[in-house]
Amino acid sequence: MTMILKINLHLWIVICCIVLMHQPAMAKGNPPEKGEVLPDATLAVPDNPVHRDYLGLSKGNTFKIPQIKATVVIIEIFSMYCPHCQREAPNVNSLFNMIESNSGLMGKIKIIGIGAGNSSFEVDIFRKKYNVLFPLFPDNDFAVHKRVGEVRTPYFIALKINRDGSHKVIYSKLGGIEKADQFLDLMLKLSELDKGGGR
Amino acid sequence: MKRLIFLILLVLITGYGFVTTAFGRSEAFKGNIYNPGVLKPRDSAPKLKVGHKAPDFSLPALNGERVSLQQYSGKKNVVISFVPAAWTPVCSDQWPGYNIVRDIFDAHETIILGITVDNIPSLYAWTNQMGKLWFHVLSDFWPHGAVADKFGVLRSDGTSERALFVIDKKGIIRYIDVHDINKRPSLEVLVKELKKLQK
Numbered sequence: 001m002t003m004i005l006k007i008n009l010h011l012w013i014v015i016c017c018i019v020l021m022h023q024p025a026m027a028k029g030n031p032p033e034k035g036e037v038l039p040d041a042t043l044a045v046p047d048n049p050v051h052r053d054y055l056g057l058s059k060g061n062t063f064k065i066p067q068i069k070a071t072v073v074i075i076e077i078f079s080m081y082c083p084h085c086q087r088e089a090p091n092v093n094s095l096f097n098m099i100e101s102n103s104g105l106m107g108k109i110k111i112i113g114i115g116a117g118n119s120s121f122e123v124d125i126f127r128k129k130y131n132v133l134f135p136l137f138p139d140n141d142f143a144v145h146k147r148v149g150e151v152r153t154p155y156f157i158a159l160k161i162n163r164d165g166s167h168k169v170i171y172s173k174l175g176g177i178e179k180a181d182q183f184l185d186l187m188l189k190l191s192e193l194d195k196g197g198g199r
Numbered sequence: 200m201k202r203l204i205f206l207i208l209l210v211l212i213t214g215y216g217f218v219t220t221a222f223g224r225s226e227a228f229k230g231n232i233y234n235p236g237v238l239k240p241r242d243s244a245p246k247l248k249v250g251h252k253a254p255d256f257s258l259p260a261l262n263g264e265r266v267s268l269q270q271y272s273g274k275k276n277v278v279i280s281f282v283p284a285a286w287t288p289v290c291s292d293q294w295p296g297y298n299i300v301r302d303i304f305d306a307h308e309t310i311i312l313g314i315t316v317d318n319i320p321s322l323y324a325w326t327n328q329m330g331k332l333w334f335h336v337l338s339d340f341w342p343h344g345a346v347a348d349k350f351g352v353l354r355s356d357g358t359s360e361r362a363l364f365v366i367d368k369k370g371i372i373r374y375i376d377v378h379d380i381n382k383r384p385s386l387e388v389l390v391k392e393l394k395k396l397q398k
Contacts, residue, residue, distance in 0.1 A: 081296035081383070082225035083329045121387040122296070129299050152226045175226055 031149035032169045038065055038159055039147040043114070043137045051135040055110065066159060066167040070110040072191045074171075077148060077155040078136075079116050080126035084176060085154045089130035094180035096134050108193060109184075112137065116145035116153060160191045225292065227328045233286050240379040243360055246351030249375055253277075253366045256346045258314065258337040261322055266312065266335050268366070276309040276396050277366045278389070281347055283358040285317040285325035289383050293361075294336075295329045296386060304334075307393040308368075312337055316344045316359055352377060365392050 029039045042062045046052050052059065056069025065073060076092060078085040092111065099105045113136040115123040120138045127136050139145055148157065151174060158171035170190040177183035188194065247253070257267040271277050282293060294313055297304075304311060311334035315322065318340040326336055339346045339359070347359035354360060363384055365374035374392040378384045 079225065079292065080299065081292045082227065083295045083298075084225050084227040086295065086299060086330065087227075117292075117383070119385065119387060121385075121390075125300060125386070154226065 029147045029149050031151050031155070032157060032172050034169055034172060036169050037167060038157065038169060041065065041144045041147045043112075043144070046135050046137075048135070055112070055135060065112070066161055066165070068110055068112070068161070070108060071161060071193060072109040072170070072187055073159045073161065074109065074111045074187065075157040075159070076111065076113040077116055077145065077151055077153055077157070078113050078126070079153050080118050080122045080129075082153040085126075086130070088154050088176035088178075089126070089132065091177050091180050093130065093132060095177060095183060098180055098184055105184075105193070109187060109191075110134070114139050114144050117142050158187055158190065225295070227295075228286075228291050231286060231328075232288055232291055234288055238380050240381060241360060241377060242354040242356070242380075243352050243377070245375075245377065246349070247364075247372060247375065249372055251372050253279075253364065253370050253372050254349045255370075256349065258339055258346060259319060261319060261326065261336045261338075264335075266337055268312075268370070271310065271368075272370055273368055276307065276368055276393070277364075278304070278309055278311045278393075279350070279362075279364040279366065280311055280313045281350070281352050281359040281362040281364075282313065282315050283354070283361055283380055285315055285321050289361065289381065291325070291328075293383050294326070294332060297334065298329060298332050300386070300390075301333045303390055303393070307396060309365075309393055309396070310334060314339050314346060314359070316340055316347060316353075316357060354380075363389060365389075365396070367396055 032038055042064055045057050045060045045063055046055070057063055057067070065075065096111050099109045099111070111134040113132065113134065115126065115136060115138050117140065118126070118138050119140045123136045123138045126132065142150070145151070148155070154176055155174050156171060156177060157169060159167045160170045161167045171187070253268060255267060255269045257265050260266045268277060280294070280297070297311055313332070313334060313336045316339045317325070319338045322336055322338055326332055344353040344357055344359060347353040350362070350364065352360035352362045361378045361380045361384065363374070363376040363378070364372055367373050373396060376384055376388070
């Protein structure tokens with residue numbers, strides 16, 4: 001009986017280790033594919049009230065991306081240390097400006113950036129350097145990056161959020177957006193929104 | 200019991216792999232980054248301490264010049280950034296970050312000397328992926344790793360540690376970080392050290 005308990009104890013220790021290694025912060029997922037839902041990932045609600053308003057979030061600790069008040073959410077996985085992301089920053093800013101200057105799209109399509117392995121300090125450097133107006137979130141411990149399959153950067157994911165709160169991935173691809181107008185057209189096509197924001 | 204310890208170690212090592220494989224993922228390098236896996240965090244014996252005079256050296260730079268530490272004496276503070284090798288994960292994800300914060304280094308009258316044990320052609324091809332670097336990249340290829348050895352950061356396999364030395368205008372070492380080779384040093388910590396130089 002003692003022997004069985006001993007073996008059981010050993011097994012329990014190993015099982016506990018395995019479970020601990022696969023907690024959300026450690027678990028590695030696959031890049032989300034079109035038609036799937038976004039892997040469960042939590043971000044801190046921004047301190048900046050402008051960003052909170054943009055995302056339609058009230059004050060709080062954390063939120064999940066599909067809670068953002070939008071029809072389409074474009075997520076850029078980036079790093080301030082990534083030369084391609086640095087080169088891509090003006091294109092993403094153009095995309096943001098195109099959306100925000102179109103009264104039919106403003107409020108319906110929103111953009112966020114997640115800095116893989118970047119601290120708040122590093123994300124702020126990127127924000128200031130490239131004058132990024134949409135919210136950027138630090139992902140210092142790679143928690144979100146792991147959930148989306150440790151993708152190379154930049155990587156863009158777009159979600160369509162339905163009125164009932166459900167969502168699905170409509171775009172998931174490595175590499176920059178390059179031409180903002182073409183990328184916006186693609187987002188409209190994939191989300192079945194028209195340029196006036198109707199659907 | 201031995202078997203149990205082995206199993207636990209196996210689980211932990213596998214998990215450690217998850218933690219440390221996420222660097223060097225910029226699409227700028229495409230699939231050209233060689234992943235050496237998780238390395239011994241440190242593999243050299245220190246030779247220098249904070250407060251020591253930094254040993255002088257002269258190395259060939261990518262732009263064809265020869266650059267010595269002495270030439271900055273009385274003019275600029277110097278951050279020496281040793282990185283282990285070109286075309287490896289964390290290294291490829293370190294200097295591009297320094298490249299967008301020239302203003303911070305300028306504000307603290309500091310220049311960077313980036314040093315690896317690679318030869319000039321390899322450094323040329325590698326750093327071209329990072330965009331135009333504003334700081335000197337020096338080759339410590341021949342005599343192989345001689346400068347890294349002087350600074351006590353030459354590893355037993357001929358690569359260098361991932362190390363930062365902050366040297367003031369008088370040539371005195373003010374900060375040393377021989378970092379875990381598998382991880383990128385915090386930019387925030389380095390900037391704090393630059394701020395201390397002015398005191």
